[in-house]
Every structure is written in structure tokens, then in C-alpha cells.
Amino acid sequence: MTEILRVENLKKSYNGFLAVNGVSFSVQKGELKALIGPNGAGKSTCFNMLMGQLKPTAGEVFLDGERITGMAPRKVWRRGVGRTFQITGTYQSMSVVENVQMALISHHHRTFAILPRAWRLYRDEAMGFLDTVGMTDQADRPCSVLAYGDLKKLELAIALAHRPRLLLMDEPTAGMAPSARIDLMQLTADIVRDQGVSVLFTEHDMDVVFAHAHHIMVLNRGELIADGNAEQVRNNPHVQEVYLGGGTLFKEASHA
Ligand code: ADP
Ligand code: MG
Numbered sequence: 055m056t057e058i059l060r061v062e063n064l065k066k067s068y069n070g071f072l073a074v075n076g077v078s079f080s081v082q083k084g085e086l087k088a089l090i091g092p093n094g095a096g097k098s099t100c101f102n103m104l105m106g107q108l109k110p111t112a113g114e115v116f117l118d119g120e121r122i123t124g125m126a127p128r129k130v131w132r133r134g135v136g137r138t139f140q141i142t143g144t145y146q147s148m149s150v151v152e153n154v155q156m157a158l159i160s161h162h163h164r165t166f167a168i169l170p171r172a173w174r175l176y177r178d179e180a181m182g183f184l185d186t187v188g189m190t191d192q193a194d195r196p197c198s199v200l201a202y203g204d205l206k207k208l209e210l211a212i213a214l215a216h217r218p219r220l221l222l223m224d225e226p227t228a229g230m231a232p233s234a235r236i237d238l239m240q241l242t243a244d245i246v247r248d249q250g251v252s253v254l255f256t257e258h259d260m261d262v263v264f265a266h267a268h269h270i271m272v273l274n275r276g277e278l279i280a281d282g283n284a285e286q287v288r289n290n291p292h293v294q295e296v297y298l299g300g301g302t303l304f305k306e307a308s309h310a
Pocket of ligand 2: 097098099
């Protein structure tokens with residue numbers, strides 16, 4: 055396997071408080087990797103530094119060998135780091151397939167001046183992405199009527215339309231029912247397998263994490279305390295101390 059993302063000694067200080075304190079890790083091509091940790095551990099801060107929303111206080115980020123540390127979000131995005139955006143009010147009235155078509159137009163740098171032509175041009179391609187997420191039967195429904203889980207799948211289709219090499223998903227299943235969570239992560243795992251895209255995600259539901267992630271990293275108080283497969287992370291004494299002590303994250307523990 056080859057590395058798509060490498061993070062070296064990343065730090066973010068807020069007025070002297072180190073929200074992220076010297077984090078180093080890598081994500082391989084075609085890997086589905088989870089970043090977990092208690093609330094306030096620094097997961098979102100990490101993600102925001104990877105995507106360019108936040109400038110690191112120290113450290114380096116490399117995408118496929120290229121240094122992207124501190125680069126503006128749009129530049130990072132253009133280099134193939136995707137993220138799932140929540141569909142905003144503006145696009146709610148558009149149909150499902152139109153939302154994906156919009157993403158394709160944006161991806162291919164088309165402008166609205168040639169909209170009618172671009173519209174026709176990208177319908178088939180957009181339907182392909184809807185097929186990937188299992189939503190072709192909903193193509194012509196307005197987004198405003200979609201169930202929450204379907205909206206999340208559409209957001210995934212839109213992210214894929216930009217053909218990311220690395221997809222960052224910060225709590226993609228937040229607010230979803232457990233079965234829909236499993237569904238969305240299964241779908242994500244299938245996409246990783248079939249399309250060779252790499253995914254880094256955060257998630258609260260440990261069943262989802264341990265069922266789907268190839269590797270799991272644990273962040274605690276801004277520091278990475280584990281990075282390995284499910285077995286290694288489960289058996290890591292420091293992780294057990296952080297999570298099992300609270301008894302909240304591992305089902306086995308809360309039932310014990
Ligand atoms: P997580 O996503 O793991 O829940 P965050 O990355 O959101 O954690 O936050 C990590 C820590 O940094 C928390 O203690 C949070 O209060 C603090 N923090 C996050 N953003 C800011 C900010 N803009 N200013 C000051 N502190 C912040
Ligand atoms: Mg967060």
C-alpha cells in the first residue's frame with residue numbers, strides 16, 4: 055500500500071491551549087480509517103487543519119507526497135481532498151440528480167453561462183453517482199422531501215462527483231438512527247473497496263467503527279494514543295483506560 059496522506063507532528067494552539075498536540079499518522083491509498091476519541095479530543099480541529107479551514111500552529115501535512123500545510127481550502131479541495139458538505143437551503147428545492155449535476159458542473163469548471171448544455175451533458179454521469187449510493191429511484195425528487203439518511207447518501211454522491219482521492223468525513227452519521235448509520239458506513243466501505251478512494255472519518259458509534267474501519271486511531275486530549283487495527287486498539291491499555299474507565303464507548307464494557 056502507498057500513502058495518500060501523511061501528517062507530521064501537527065499542533066493547534068488556542069491561546070496556549072493545545073487542542074491538537076503533536077499528532078502524526080498516515081492514511082494509505084484505498085484505506086478506510088477512523089479517528090475516534092472523546093468529545094473535545096481534537097478530532098474536528100485535526101480535520102479542519104487537513105482541509106485548510108484552520109492553519110496549524112506547527113507540523114506538516116502531505117498529500118500524495120506534496121506539502122499542503124496551511125493551503126487554502128479550495129486549493130486542498132482541488133488537489134483531491136473531498137469532504138461531505140451538508141446540503142444547504144439553496145439547493146433544497148433542486149432535485150436529487152440536479153444536485154449531483156451541479157457538483158459535476160463545478161468539478162469540470164463549467165460556468166452557469168452554458169448551464170442548459172452542461173445540464174444535459176452531466177445527467178448520465180450524475181445518475182452513475184446516484185447508482186453508486188443506491189438512489190437512482192429518487193433522482194427526480196426534490197431534496198426537501200428526502201429522508202435524513204437519504205440526504206446523507208446524496209451528500210456522499212455529491213462528494214464523489216468531485217472524484218476525491220481522499221474523503222474526510224467528520225461525524226457523517228450524526229443524527230442518524232443506528233440502522234441507517236450501519237447502512238451509510240457499509241456503503242462507504244463498498245465505495246472504498248470498489249473505487250480505491252481513501253476515507254478518514256470520525257464516528258461516535260463504536261459498533262460502526264469496529265465493523266467497518268480498516269484501521270482506527272484514538273485521540274485523547276489532543277494526543278494520539280493508539281493507531282492500529284480493531285484488535286490492537288481494543289487491547290490497548292491506554293485506550294481501555296480512556297474509554298472503559300468511562301464505560302461508554304465499548305458495548306462489551308457497558309454490559310459487563
Ligand atoms: P472533537 O471534534 O474531538 O470533539 P474539537 O476539535 O472540536 O474536538 O475541540 C478540541 C478542543 O479544542 C476542545 O477543548 C474545544 O473546546 C477546543 N476548541 C475548538 N475550537 C476552538 C476555538 N475556535 N477556540 C478555542 N478553543 C477551541
Ligand atoms: Mg468534532
